[in-house]
Amino acid sequence: xxxxEPLAVAQPPPQAQYARGGSALAVHIYGWLLLLPxxxxxxxxxxxxxxxxLIDSFYSTPRGRRGAVFVGLDNYQTMLADPVxxxxxxxxxVYATSVIPLTIALALAMALLINGKIAGRPFLRLSFFxxxxxxxIAVANIWLFFYSPGYGLLDQxxxxxxxSTHNWLGDEHTALGCLIAVAVWKDAGxxxxxxxxxxxxxxxxxxxxxxxEGAGRWxxxxxxxFPLLMPTTLFVLVNAVINSFRLVDHIVVMTxxxxxxxxxxxxxxxxxVGFKFWDTAYAATLTVVLLVLLAxxxxxxxxxxxxxxxxx
Amino acid sequence: xxxxxxxxxxxxxxxxxxxLATGIMTSAATAKDIVLSFYYPxxxxxxxxxxxxxxxxxxxxxxxxIKINAIYxxxxxxxxxxxxxxxxxxxxxDIAVLLSTDMFTLIDxxxxxxxxxxxxxxxxKTWAKSFFPAFMENSQTGGKTWxxxxxxxxxxxxxxxxxxxxxxxxxxxxxxxxxxxxADGGKLTKRDASGNVSQWGIEIPSTGFPYWLFQGLxxxxxxxxxxxxxxxxxxxxxxVVQALQYWVDLSRKYKIQxxxxxxxxxxxxxxxxxxxxxxxxxxxxxxxxxxxxxxxxGVAMLPAHQGRGSPTGGGNFYLFKKMANEERDAAFKFVKWxxxxxRAADWGIATGYVAVRPDAWDTSKxxxxxxxxxxxxxxxxxxxxxxAELSTHDNQRVTKALNDGLQAALTGTKTPQQAMTDAQQxxxxxxxxxQ
Numbered sequence: 001x002x003x004x005e006p007l008a009v010a011q012p013p014p015q016a017q018y019a020r021g022g023s024a025l026a027v028h029i030y031g032w033l034l035l036l037p038x039x040x041x042x043x044x045x046x047x048x049x050x051x052x053x054l055i056d057s058f059y060s061t062p063r064g065r066r067g068a069v070f071v072g073l074d075n076y077q078t079m080l081a082d083p084v085x086x087x088x089x090x091x092x093x094v095y096a097t098s099v100i101p102l103t104i105a106l107a108l109a110m111a112l113l114i115n116g117k118i119a120g121r122p123f124l125r126l127s128f129f130x131x132x133x134x135x136x137i138a139v140a141n142i143w144l145f146f147y148s149p150g151y152g153l154l155d156q157x158x159x160x161x162x163x164s165t166h167n168w169l170g171d172e173h174t175a176l177g178c179l180i181a182v183a184v185w186k187d188a189g190x191x192x193x194x195x196x197x198x199x200x201x202x203x204x205x206x207x208x209x210x211x212x213e214g215a216g217r218w219x220x221x222x223x224x225x226f227p228l229l230m231p232t233t234l235f236v237l238v239n240a241v242i243n244s245f246r247l248v249d250h251i252v253v254m255t256x257x258x259x260x261x262x263x264x265x266x267x268x269x270x271x272x273v274g275f276k277f278w279d280t281a282y283a284a285t286l287t288v289v290l291l292v293l294l295a296x297x298x299x300x301x302x303x304x305x306x307x308x309x310x311x312x
Numbered sequence: 313x314x315x316x317x318x319x320x321x322x323x324x325x326x327x328x329x330x331x332l333a334t335g336i337m338t339s340a341a342t343a344k345d346i347v348l349s350f351y352y353p354x355x356x357x358x359x360x361x362x363x364x365x366x367x368x369x370x371x372x373x374x375x376x377x378i379k380i381n382a383i384y385x386x387x388x389x390x391x392x393x394x395x396x397x398x399x400x401x402x403x404x405x406d407i408a409v410l411l412s413t414d415m416f417t418l419i420d421x422x423x424x425x426x427x428x429x430x431x432x433x434x435x436x437k438t439w440a441k442s443f444f445p446a447f448m449e450n451s452q453t454g455g456k457t458w459x460x461x462x463x464x465x466x467x468x469x470x471x472x473x474x475x476x477x478x479x480x481x482x483x484x485x486x487x488x489x490x491x492x493x494x495a496d497g498g499k500l501t502k503r504d505a506s507g508n509v510s511q512w513g514i515e516i517p518s519t520g521f522p523y524w525l526f527q528g529l530x531x532x533x534x535x536x537x538x539x540x541x542x543x544x545x546x547x548x549x550x551x552v553v554q555a556l557q558y559w560v561d562l563s564r565k566y567k568i569q570x571x572x573x574x575x576x577x578x579x580x581x582x583x584x585x586x587x588x589x590x591x592x593x594x595x596x597x598x599x600x601x602x603x604x605x606x607x608x609x610g611v612a613m614l615p616a617h618q619g620r621g622s623p624t625g626g627g628n629f630y631l632f633k634k635m636a637n638e639e640r641d642a643a644f645k646f647v648k649w650x651x652x653x654x655r656a657a658d659w660g661i662a663t664g665y666v667a668v669r670p671d672a673w674d675t676s677k678x679x680x681x682x683x684x685x686x687x688x689x690x691x692x693x694x695x696x697x698x699x700a701e702l703s704t705h706d707n708q709r710v711t712k713a714l715n716d717g718l719q720a721a722l723t724g725t726k727t728p729q730q731a732m733t734d735a736q737q738x739x740x741x742x743x744x745x746x747q
Contacts, residue, residue, distance in 0.1 A: 064422030084716075148578055149570060150587050164508040170519070170572035172723045258519055259573040259719035275393045277709045278421065 111195035140253035357600030459628030486612035497568035513568030531621035598664025
């Protein structure tokens with residue numbers, strides 16, 4: 001990715017080797033057989049479920065002895081009229097647009113900090129990376145304690161400044177913000193590793209040359225370091241976007257989407273509809289929306305951003 | 313190259329053979345025994361899994377030839393999800409303890425079998441009638457018995473006697489009406505000069521299943537939330553709105569309860585830490601409170617308003633379909649064994665759940681326990697006033713409509729009237745196909 005030469009492509013085997021096998025057909029079969037293991041996995045776990053989900057979204061939910069019947073766009077109409085869906089979508093937009101830039105900024109800042117020569121570097125690296133190692137469920141349980149009103153860590157710290165107790169997760173104004181903080185805390189360390197690796201690829205000569213020219217540190221970062229990090233930023237961005245739609249474990253532990261759906265994200269709502277209400281058809285409909293949304297985001301990132309990035 | 317391929321093939325074949333042989337051997341070993349899977353949830357504090365494992369071991373000892381795989385499956389919600397997922401994949405558990413309110417859901421999914429066909433002897437028929445009628449309300453519909461009460465509870469009020477003494481109140485008398493609760497709560501709430509609260513008067517939890525605690529208020533206001541058939545709800549009746557107004561007022565008008573939603577799971581901890589002087593919670597927490605409260609505490613029935621009362625709650629035994637006859641008989645035997653008067657008494661003492669049948673309270677063990685710890689009998693006495701827990705068709709969804717409304721009112725996004733009108737509208741929409 002960072003200007004690495006294209007991997008040496010395996011040379012096609014000389015004709016003589018498979019001539020023994022006979023016709024060109026055999027060559028094709030041989031090729032397809034080599035592809036088969038990967039193709040089977042891809043079809044079974046990615047393409048088939050996606051297509052089946054799309055089909056299910058046009059049918060009603062089978063219940064007991066009543067089978068599924070074709071209902072056309074009924075499920076989609078229900079969805080457009082469902083206030084909780086819109087709420088979840090809106091929450092997810094707020095969540096993603098806060099978590100993604102904050103995580104990336106924090107990851108970059110931490111990487112820059114521990115890339116320099118400072119005291120206690122290994123310790124800092126370890127502590128920045130620790131949240132990534134923990135499973136999300138454990139993280140959510142730790143933070144649940146941080147947020148508990150009165151005797152939680154956060155309230156205890158604020159208590160030093162004589163502040164009143166806060167019902168962090170029970171207040172509709174702060175609940176989503178609390179979850180955003182957890183997600184940022186959890187993911188920043190992971191993305192930091194990528195930035196750190198990229199930073200160490202940048203040639204020190206550039207810094208020396210810039211110093212000779214009299215460029216300030218901020219100028220150097222803005223005009224040299226950051227553009228050189230762009231390929232990494234794209235990679236991190238793609239992952240951050242996926243994570244912001246994919247990780248809902250902390251919601252299950254901390255708020256169950258409450259109070260009054262203020263912390264319901266799209267995937268959490270899909271889980272609720274699918275495995276609490278057992279309305280599988282409607283869950284499939286919501287899943288289709290999520291799929292389309294993610295596909296559009298990914299396409300946009302690759303088609304638009306990728307062109308503007310300078311690869312060394 | 314070919315040589316390697318052959319080796320690989322041989323290795324795979326060997327692994328397959330071993331797997332096959334093990335499979336045959338295990339099935340041969342279990343052919344004699346009837347093996348039943350049993351899913352159960354844990355919803356209160358204490359070493360519940362250890363107690364259940366102990367029962368299962370005792371049952372297996374007394375009934376050779378029957379093996380019970382007791383599987384702790386998480387919260388009630390997790391357990392239902394796991395049981396239904398397993399059911400849909402064709403491998404349901406044989407026995408499960410699930411919320412009594414999941415009855416309609418399980419019937420609609422065609423997942424469970426009623427107990428009526430299994431009641432062959434007179435002893436069986438007497439057994440089926442031996443439970444408190446209040447617990448059977450959520451266990452029977454359409455003239456059939458679908459669930460057998462096991463870990464059942466009601467809501468009770470715990471109070472910290474030291475806090476009452478400090479506030480100049482009689483430590484042995486809990487508030488008995490809504491007005492007294494407000495008056496006592498005001499004295500119990502401790503504020504410093506700048507208005508920060510170090511101890512609240514009361515906490516009624518409002519996450520997870522706020523509708524259940526809300527029923528403690530609506531029942532006292534003498535209104536019901538749904539009809540017996542589970543097809544209509546009454547969320548926007550004036551009495552219901554009034555009850556919600558009172559709940560909201562505890563926080564916003566009288567300022568004796570924290571604002572916003574209150575976490576169900578940490579409420580007992582708040583009580584132990586003296587963050588709240590009074591809490592409402594399940595009787596199932598009784599043993600937990602007894603073990604962890606570092607101060608004398610009391611247990612009382614919920615305060616009265618127009619009337620008195622609490623919803624029942626908790627879990628029933630269900631038998632899933634797709635069992636062979638002898639498996640079903642074995643499962644039935646296990647359910648009967650778990651609900652004998654002695655076991656019901658033992659389970660009640662170990663956890664705090666209400667022993668589910670009157671004759672359990674006549675056992676010598678239970679009599680001694682109650683004499684020693686009178687608080688344990690409060691929940692039983694409250695059963696006279698108990699009503700069925702909210703349960704309808706498509707229950708989870710209807711319940712969510714109400715929960716969302718309650719939380720919206722408690723956080724101040726909607727007025728109680730608006731919240732309940734919206735919840736009723738949503739519930740009516742969901743229940744339309746069942747009319």
